[in-house]
Amino acid sequence: MMEEREMRDARALLRTVGLRVTAPRVAVLRALHGYPHSTADSIARHVREALGSVSTQAVYDVLRVCTEAGLLRRIEPAGSPALFETRAGDNHHHLVCRACGAVTDTDCVPGAAPCLTPNDPVGFLVDEAEVVFWGYCPDCQITRSAMGELDDLSAQDAEV
Numbered sequence: 001m002m003e004e005r006e007m008r009d010a011r012a013l014l015r016t017v018g019l020r021v022t023a024p025r026v027a028v029l030r031a032l033h034g035y036p037h038s039t040a041d042s043i044a045r046h047v048r049e050a051l052g053s054v055s056t057q058a059v060y061d062v063l064r065v066c067t068e069a070g071l072l073r074r075i076e077p078a079g080s081p082a083l084f085e086t087r088a089g090d091n092h093h094h095l096v097c098r099a100c101g102a103v104t105d106t107d108c109v110p111g112a113a114p115c116l117t118p119n120d121p122v123g124f125l126v127d128e129a130e131v132v133f134w135g136y137c138p139d140c141q142i143t144r145s146a147m148g149e150l151d152d153l154s155a156q157d158a159e160v
């Protein structure tokens, strides 16, 4: 069964990094597997649906411990609360929609950090480049072009 496999995988991941297997930790990993790039609050909602009452603080603690252990990655695009995902350690990057905030993964082109090097590192030993690609997701492109057409129509009306 799919659910049982996910549970086993989450338990195995926790053991791999030497963390105790607890119900909130398993629930957080499973929630993030299904909903990558989630905020702590939305993860807490999913965890409560799965387990009943779990405090938001407990979820924050799980997120912190699992991020420190390398099981989770935390990203914080400008203007967004911290987002978490289980896809950690592969140096992938993110596309972020300016309109709706949708976040999508995109592979790192060279495949290893740092994928970009500054023209002049001014003596820094660079080990990572964090890249966020900003733009409009496919849905918001459609919405925006539809709104653009509406604007054009009302402008014509005004002229008449």
Ligand SMILES: [Zn+2]
Pocket (backbone or CB within 6 Å): 097, 098, 099, 100, 101, 102, 136, 137, 138, 139, 140, 141
């Ligand atoms: Zn969007």
Ligand SMILES: [Zn+2]
Pocket (backbone or CB within 6 Å): 036, 037, 085, 087, 092, 093, 094, 104, 105
């Ligand atoms: Zn990601």
